[in-house]
Amino acid sequence: MNSEEIAKLAEVSRSTVSRVVNDYDNVPEKTRIKVQRIIDKFGYTPNASARTLAGKANDIIGLFIADIDITESSDQWLGANSPYNAELIAKVIRSCKKRGYTVLVNTISSIEEIPKMETFFRNRLLYGGIFIGFPYKMKAIADMAEKDFNISFVDQFTEEDDLFHKVKTVNNDNITGGYMATKHLIDLGHEKIAHFTGDNRLSSIEREKGYKKALIEAGIDVDPSLILKGEYREEIAYKKAKNLLKKKDVTAIFSGNDIMALGIIKAANDLGMSIPNDLSIVGFDHLKYTNWTNLGLTTVEIPIDDVSEKGVDQLFNGKTSDHRLSKPQLIEKKSTIKNKK
Amino acid sequence: MNSEEIAKLAEVSRSTVSRVVNDYDNVPEKTRIKVQRIIDKFGYTPNASARTLAGKANDIIGLFIADIDITESSDQWLGANSPYNAELIAKVIRSCKKRGYTVLVNTISSIEEIPKMETFFRNRLLYGGIFIGFPYKMKAIADMAEKDFNISFVDQFTEEDDLFHKVKTVNNDNITGGYMATKHLIDLGHEKIAHFTGDNRLSSIEREKGYKKALIEAGIDVDPSLILKGEYREEIAYKKAKNLLKKKDVTAIFSGNDIMALGIIKAANDLGMSIPNDLSIVGFDHLKYTNWTNLGLTTVEIPIDDVSEKGVDQLFNGKTSDHRLSKPQLIEKKSTIKNKK
DNA sequence: CTGAAAGCGCTTACAG
DNA sequence: CTGAAAGCGCTTACAG
Numbered sequence: 001m002n003s004e005e006i007a008k009l010a011e012v013s014r015s016t017v018s019r020v021v022n023d024y025d026n027v028p029e030k031t032r033i034k035v036q037r038i039i040d041k042f043g044y045t046p047n048a049s050a051r052t053l054a055g056k057a058n059d060i061i062g063l064f065i066a067d068i069d070i071t072e073s074s075d076q077w078l079g080a081n082s083p084y085n086a087e088l089i090a091k092v093i094r095s096c097k098k099r100g101y102t103v104l105v106n107t108i109s110s111i112e113e114i115p116k117m118e119t120f121f122r123n124r125l126l127y128g129g130i131f132i133g134f135p136y137k138m139k140a141i142a143d144m145a146e147k148d149f150n151i152s153f154v155d156q157f158t159e160e161d162d163l164f165h166k167v168k169t170v171n172n173d174n175i176t177g178g179y180m181a182t183k184h185l186i187d188l189g190h191e192k193i194a195h196f197t198g199d200n201r202l203s204s205i206e207r208e209k210g211y212k213k214a215l216i217e218a219g220i221d222v223d224p225s226l227i228l229k230g231e232y233r234e235e236i237a238y239k240k241a242k243n244l245l246k247k248k249d250v251t252a253i254f255s256g257n258d259i260m261a262l263g264i265i266k267a268a269n270d271l272g273m274s275i276p277n278d279l280s281i282v283g284f285d286h287l288k289y290t291n292w293t294n295l296g297l298t299t300v301e302i303p304i305d306d307v308s309e310k311g312v313d314q315l316f317n318g319k320t321s322d323h324r325l326s327k328p329q330l331i332e333k334k335s336t337i338k339n340k341k
Numbered sequence: 342m343n344s345e346e347i348a349k350l351a352e353v354s355r356s357t358v359s360r361v362v363n364d365y366d367n368v369p370e371k372t373r374i375k376v377q378r379i380i381d382k383f384g385y386t387p388n389a390s391a392r393t394l395a396g397k398a399n400d401i402i403g404l405f406i407a408d409i410d411i412t413e414s415s416d417q418w419l420g421a422n423s424p425y426n427a428e429l430i431a432k433v434i435r436s437c438k439k440r441g442y443t444v445l446v447n448t449i450s451s452i453e454e455i456p457k458m459e460t461f462f463r464n465r466l467l468y469g470g471i472f473i474g475f476p477y478k479m480k481a482i483a484d485m486a487e488k489d490f491n492i493s494f495v496d497q498f499t500e501e502d503d504l505f506h507k508v509k510t511v512n513n514d515n516i517t518g519g520y521m522a523t524k525h526l527i528d529l530g531h532e533k534i535a536h537f538t539g540d541n542r543l544s545s546i547e548r549e550k551g552y553k554k555a556l557i558e559a560g561i562d563v564d565p566s567l568i569l570k571g572e573y574r575e576e577i578a579y580k581k582a583k584n585l586l587k588k589k590d591v592t593a594i595f596s597g598n599d600i601m602a603l604g605i606i607k608a609a610n611d612l613g614m615s616i617p618n619d620l621s622i623v624g625f626d627h628l629k630y631t632n633w634t635n636l637g638l639t640t641v642e643i644p645i646d647d648v649s650e651k652g653v654d655q656l657f658n659g660k661t662s663d664h665r666l667s668k669p670q671l672i673e674k675k676s677t678i679k680n681k682k
Numbered sequence: 683c684t685g686a687a688a689g690c691g692c693t694t695a696c697a698g
Numbered sequence: 699c700t701g702a703a704a705g706c707g708c709t710t711a712c713a714g
Contacts, residue, residue, distance in 0.1 A: 002707055013685045018709055026683060045460045050707035052390035053690045060445065083630065086427035093446055104401065104445050105434055119386045123691095289424065289630040343691055354701045359693055367699060391691035394706045464707095683714100690709085698700090 001044050009042075010035045021046055022056075057124040059101045061312065063092050064117060066133035067109035083259070083287045084304075085133070091308035092130060099316070101127065114140035121149035128315035131156060135200040148320065152311040155202045168322045170310045174203050177300045177328035178210020181254045181282040184298070184330055186218045189339035190252035190280060193220075194244060196230035196237050196264065198256040204232070207256050207284060226250060230260040238263035245271055251280065251339050258283040258290050258299055265295065265335075276337035286331050296334030302326065342385050350383075351376045362387055363397075393465050400442045402653065403467040404433050405458060407474035408450035424600075424628045425645075426474070432649035433471060440657070442468065455481035462490035469656035472497060476541040489661065493652040496543045509663045511651045515544050518641045518669035519551020522595045522623040525639070525671055527559045530680035531593035531621060534561075535585060537571035537578050537605065539597040545573070548597050548625060567591060571601040579604035586612055592621065592680050599624040599631050599640055606636065606676075617678035627672050637675030643667065 003021075007014045012035060019027045020035040027035075038044075052058050065085055093103045104126065108114060120126045128150035134141050141156060145163045152168045185193050195211045198204030212222050228244060230237040237260035244250065245268060255261040261283035268279050275281060275295060283290070286301035303326050310324040344358045351358065353376060360368045361376040368376075379385075393399050406426055434444045445467065449455060461467045469491035475482050482497060486508045493509045526534050536552045539545030553563050569585060571578040578601035585591065586609060596602040602624035609620050616622060616636060624631070627642035644667050651665040 003709095004707080014708080015685055015710080016683090019684090022709080028683070031683085045457075047394070047464050047707050048460075048466050049390040049393035049464060050690090051709075053388070053394055053692085054707080054709040055690070056709070083427075086424075086431065089430060089446070090427065093448055097448060097450075102445055102447055104443055105430070106443055107434055107438060109438075116386075119389075123388050123390060125389050294635070344693095345691080355692080356694080356701055357699090360700090363693080369699070372699085388691050391706090392693075394708085395691080395693040396706070397693070685712105685714090687712090688710090691706105693704105693706085695704090697702095 001042050003044075003046065006035070006038050006042070006044050010038045018046075052124050055124075057127040060104050060126050061092070061096050061101050061315065062104045062106060062117070062120055062126040062129035063089065064106050064108055064129055064131045065089075066135075067107040083289050084257075084285055087288060087304050088132065088308060091305050092312060095309045095312035099312070101312075108134075111138075111140050114144060117144070118147065118149070121147070121151075128152070130154060130311045130315075132311075133201065136202040136205060137161075150315055152314050154307060154311055158202065164323075165321050168314045168317070168320075170307055170314065170324045170326065172203065172302050172307065172326045173328055174206035175210040175213065177284060177302070178207035178254070178256075179214045180210070180328065180330045181207075181284065181300050182211045182214035183218075184282060184332070185252040185254060185280060185336065186214060186220070188252070188280060188336060191220050191339070192226070192248070192250045193252045193254060194226040194228065194248070194250045196228050196240070196253065196255045196260045198230065198232040198260075204256055211254055230256060230263075232257050232260060234259045234263035236260075236263070238267050241267035242270065245273065245279070251341055252336070253279065253281045255281060255283050258285045258287045258297060261297055261299070261335075262290070265297075276335050280336040280339070282336060298333045298335045299331050301329045301331050303329070342383050344385075344387065347376070347379050347383065347385050351379045359387075396465075398465040398468040401445050401467050402433070402437050402442050402656065403445045403447060403458070403461055403470035404430065405447050405449055405470055405472045406430075407476075408448040424630050425598075425626055428629060428645050429473065429649060432646050433653060436650045436653035440653070442653075449475075452479075452481050455485060458485070459488065459490070462488070462492075469493070471495060471652045471656075473652075474542065477543040477546060478502075491656055493655050495648060495652055499543065505664075506662050509655045509658070509661075511648055511655065511665045511667065513544065513643050513648065513667045514669055515547035516551040516554065518625060518643070519548035519595070519597075520555045521551070521669065521671045522548075522625065522641050523552045523555035524559075525623060525673070526593040526595060526621060526677065527555060527561070529593070529621065529677060532561050532680070533567070533589070533591045534593045534595060535567040535569065535589070535591045537569050537581070537594065537596045537601045539571065539573040539601075542573075545597055552595055571597060571604075573598050573601060575600045575604035577604070578602075579608050582608035583611065586614065586620070592682055593677070594620065594622045596622060596624050599626045599628045599638060602638055602640070602676075603631070606638075617676050621677035621680070623677060639674045639676045640672050642670045642672050644670070 003014045003017045007017045017035055020032050048058055096103050130152045132154040145167045152170055154170045155172055157164045157169050197208050215222050228240045241264040253264055255264055261281055265275055268275060273279050283297050283299035286299045290297050306326045314322045314324060344355045348355045348358045358376055361373050389399055437444050471493045473495040486504045493511055495511045496513060498505045498510050538549050556563050569581045582605040594605055596605055602622055606616055609616060614620050624638045624640035627640045631638050647667045655663045655665060
């Protein structure tokens with residue numbers, strides 16, 4: 001069943017069928033109804049490839065997720081396989097589905113793959129795309145951003161970047177998030193607060209900024225030896241935490257994400273320390289799966305639904321530059337306690 | 342850059358360019374190299390929509406995942422959001438990527454959506470599709486299966502079904518899985534073994550069959566009051582387990598999936614029982630995320646990588662009927678113990 | 683308001 | 699082995 005057959009049955013031209021399908025307004029109500037009735041009766045759906053070739057975009061949103069080789073994240077939690085990304089994919093799918101769109105998921109595992117993604121946009125295979133998880137200030141991403149494709153960049157550009165005002169962005173307020181986590185510990189009387197950073201992504205850089213901001217505001221000196229690169233990975237955090245806890249007298253740790261927090265907790269337990277009595281710890285992300293641990297990790301929540309919804313939503317916004325901010329929230333559970341020392 | 346420009350530069354016709362792109366063998370080596378060189382030089386990629394319209398399929402695999410309204414699964418763990426499906430999506434993406442294909446993820450939340458998926462195949466938007474998580478013997482799925490599309494059905498058809506020999510299937514050996522879980526408990530001396538079933542999916546039906554088989558083989562009567570519908574959901578299992586453990590004197594439980602096992606454990610803990618001393622429990626799935634609980638749940642592993650790889654792989658197999666079986670494996674941890682009663 | 687026709691960029695019989 | 703041409707099924711100026 002194609003537009004020609006519909007046209008014949010409705011006794012109009014294919015042009016008119018096309019106008020009805022695309023909801024153009026230069027079709028009188030009477031004609032529209034007549035044609036629509038035939039379309040419904042035969043369950044006609046226009047051929048997507050033909051539409052695309054003729055100039056329309058598909059009802060498909062591309063989701064582009066950075067994978068291991070780029071971010072140096074853990075082998076275990078890479079790409080679509082990380083719990084954060086798994087939740088994100090699900091949410092993006094839901095947001096798209098609401099609008100009648102489906103999601104094409106692409107994991108990017110080497111820098112060379114990025115420019116290849118251009119054809120998706122150039123050939124209108126995608127209505128738009130969402131990029132997430134790429135290192136900050138990466139050239140290949142900047143090149144992409146300059147191309148005027150319909151793309152939403154998540155946690156990729158800040159106001160300080162030249163390209164910011166040329167692109168669509170969704171940012172978590174990670175500075176505030178890092179600040180909240182650290183402030184919470186300071187309020188509990190902690191002063192020797194270590195911080196495990198993530199990798200080369202903006203989120204990591206900003207969480208660290210928030211950490212420093214809170215310390216400085218409270219008049220506590222920032223001690224570089226208490227800032228450790230955890231790469232957002234559980235095992236790395238585990239090893240470094242073990243080392244740290246043996247040597248330094250920290251009473252609290254702000255971990256850049258929940259996964260590292262699990263590693264840190266394991267290290268503390270191995271050293272005979274109990275959480276929160278011997279060590280207070282705050283995570284970041286509020287992964288749903290951490291609820292399964294019975295420890296009750298205090299953490300800063302990132303509203304993944306909100307990020308996804310904003311990212312999808314802004315693709316439907318006509319403006320070439322559009323900026324949205326998601327607000328983090330401190331989720332107090334049981335892994336932090338008043339400093340007793 | 343389109344095929345015409347490439348043709349001009351290579352001093353051949355568009356036909357020849359097309360033949361080179363599609364790797365046809367009626368092109369002399371010399372011509373092939375000449376054309377390929379131009380293609381590489383300008384990074385030419387054929388327009389996907391044009392190819393599709395002209396008769397080729399896209400390099401896209403569709404993943405069709407049953408969502409809540411159909412399976413009556415939990416609101417919390419629905420569709421792409423369930424940990425099992427999240428892992429699956431990631432694995433399918435990886436298997437496809439290896440072959441140069443990307444994945445279009447579709448969550449199906451009502452039966453009416455299923456026949457609509459036909460256009461994806463009819464218009465060759467997809468090279469093939471994988472269906473997973475749908476209820477057993479569902480009419481809409483059977484209709485789909487009869488259409489000769491390139492589809493892999495996971496845990497959807499058994500040899501007893503008429504359509505089995507017309508379709509491509511990947512099945513977990515869930516009967517054996519259920520048998521292994523139950524046999525393990527029997528070997529530990531348990532006799533009063535309850536079973537929490539899933540929902541209306543084949544996996545649930547088969548795991549229950551395996552449970553019964555092990556009991557019968559050991560000469561233990563199957564007690565219907567010890568078989569409870571948990572719907573694969575944590576909360577339902579939690580409630581029913583609480584009820585069950587108050588009334589019945591069971592010493593062990595085989596839970597149809599890991600998520601229900603978490604609910605059952607919570608119920609047992611609420612009643613002051615400790616695992617495994619007061620109650621042995623075996624789950625099913627071996628979800629990676631359950632490693633985060635410190636309880637060490639003994640479970641039956643489903644090799645999600647293997648299922649995904651087989652499903653993707655069989656789409657590239659020319660035969661219209663192709664069948665693969667994935668083998669489950671008992672993962673012994675710390676949630677089971679010898680029966681002391 | 684509406685239709686005939688060109689065009690999107692490929693693939694593939696067909697003819698040579 | 700190779701090219702000219704038809705055709706895939708739409709959309710969209712264009713003309714009326």
